[in-house]
Each structure stands twice: as structure tokens, then as C-alpha cells.
Amino acid sequence: MYLAGNNLPAAWRSCPHFTVSELGFGTGLNLLALAALIETERSLGNQVPALLYQSVEWDPRPLADLEALALRWPELGHPARALAAVYEPKPGWNRWTWPWGSVVLYMGDARDLPAMERSLEPADAWFLDGFAPDRNPELWEPALLGWVGRFTRSGGTAATYSAAGVVKRGLREAGFTVVRAPGWGAKRHMVKATLASDRNF
Ligand SMILES: C[S@@+](CC[C@H](N)C(=O)[O-])C[C@H]1O[C@@H](n2cnc3c(N)ncnc32)[C@H](O)[C@@H]1O
Numbered sequence: 001m002y003l004a005g006n007n008l009p010a011a012w013r014s015c016p017h018f019t020v021s022e023l024g025f026g027t028g029l030n031l032l033a034l035a036a037l038i039e040t041e042r043s044l045g046n047q048v049p050a051l052l053y054q055s056v057e058w059d060p061r062p063l064a065d066l067e068a069l070a071l072r073w074p075e076l077g078h079p080a081r082a083l084a085a086v087y088e089p090k091p092g093w094n095r096w097t098w099p100w101g102s103v104v105l106y107m108g109d110a111r112d113l114p115a116m117e118r119s120l121e122p123a124d125a126w127f128l129d130g131f132a133p134d135r136n137p138e139l140w141e142p143a144l145l146g147w148v149g150r151f152t153r154s155g156g157t158a159a160t161y162s163a164a165g166v167v168k169r170g171l172r173e174a175g176f177t178v179v180r181a182p183g184w185g186a187k188r189h190m191v192k193a194t195l196a197s198d199r200n201f
Pocket of ligand 1: 059
């Protein structure tokens with residue numbers, strides 16, 4: 001999944017701060033999986049960085065959808081209930097703190113983000129969770145992927161379950177080294193992308 005696709009938790013070892021950016025918040029499932037990983041790491045006595053999670057969604061789900069996650073994924077119940085307690089998305093910027101770090105959710109079109117990047121932090125890891133480009137081309141436009149590359153820290157990574165040519169090409173043009181890796185569950189493949197460590201921030 002997105003955690004393994006971005007080499008987490010290994011990638012954040014010895015980092016005091018770590019920023020995950022996501023395109024497509026949906027029900028917040030990826031955020032909950034990250035919180036569950038942090039819980040596991042803490043229970044093992046491993047150091048966990050201060051986490052900033054930035055995401056965008058133009059069609060936020062009703063609270064009931066998030067609450068349903070806790071029933072469907074009992075192992076995510078604790079973070080799901082914590083997210084439900086703060087979740088009240090309004091158009092524009094939403095900023096929440098919860099037990100696993102800070103969450104920034106921009107409710108609007110992801111294509112607006114490059115013009116507003118001063119409200120965001122460059123990412124250490126990207127969860128590119130749009131639907132496939134034929135269903136949801138907006139999240140895979142070369143201009144947006146180019147910004148993803150520019151707004152990634154040196155050596156940062158990105159992962160996506162879309163292995164379409166346009167996605168791999170867009171990520172390569174954005175400066176990433178792209179490899180196809182085994183997927184998870186119903187997804188046969190995923191794409192792992194890594195930015196050179198001498199670029200950007
Ligand atoms: C596959 S779902 C994301 C699932 C989500 N990450 C989760 O864990 O539940 C893709 C999401 O991207 C959102 N989306 C698609 N195009 C968008 C755009 N241009 N701007 C913002 N959100 C967009 C859709 O509304 C949808 O919720």
C-alpha cells in the first residue's frame with residue numbers, strides 16, 4: 001500500500017519532522033493507516049517524527065462514511081474515531097491536530113494547490129490516490145505532476161496504484177525515477193517514484 005510504496009517507516013527514521021502529502025483524501029483511509037503505523041512504531045519503542053499530513057479533496061465525504069470505516073476496519077477504530085471527532089470540512093483550508101500529528105485538508109480542486117503552495121510544506125512522501133487517469137484525468141495532469149516533483153524534498157518519494165503510461169511519464173518528467181512494483185489486494189501493480197537526493201528543498 002502507500003506506506004510500503006514510500007518505504008515507511010524506514011524513510012522517516014532519524015527525521016524529526018516528516019510531511020506526507022496526498023492527492024485525493026476520500027474517506028481518509030490512508031491517513032488512518034498512517035496513524036495505525038505510528039501506533040505500532042510507538043508500541044515497539046521506535047522514534048516517530050512529528051507528522052504533517054496534507055491532503056486535498058473536492059468532494060468531501062459525509063461524516064457517516066468515516067464512521068463506517070471504524071466498523072469495516074476495526075484495527076483502525078481508534079484513529080477513525082479521533083478523525084471523526086475533528087472532521088468538519090469547510091471549503092478552503094482545514095487544519096486539525098490529532099494524536100498522530102497535524103492534518104491539513106484543502107477542500108477544493110487539487111489543481112489550485114501550486115498557486116497556493118506557500119500554505120503548504122514540501123513533501124517527503126506523496127500518496128497519489130486519484131482514480132485512474134481515464135476516470136479522473138484532473139489529478140494526473142502533467143502540470144500538477146510537475147508541481148508534485150518541484151514540491152518534494154530531496155530524496156522524497158511518491159507512490160500510486162495507477163500504473164498507466166501517462167502517470168509514469170508524468171512522474172518521470174517531474175524528475176522522479178519510476179519503478180513498477182507488486183501491488184496489494186486487488187491491485188496487481190503499483191508505481192514507486194523517487195526524487196534524486198540533490199534536488200529541491
Ligand atoms: C481513490 S479516491 C481517494 C481515496 C482516499 N485516499 C481514501 O483513503 O479514502 C480519489 C479521490 O480524489 C478526489 N478527487 C478527484 N479529482 C480531484 C481534484 N481535481 N481535486 C481534489 N480532489 C479530487 C475524488 O473526489 C476522490 O475522493
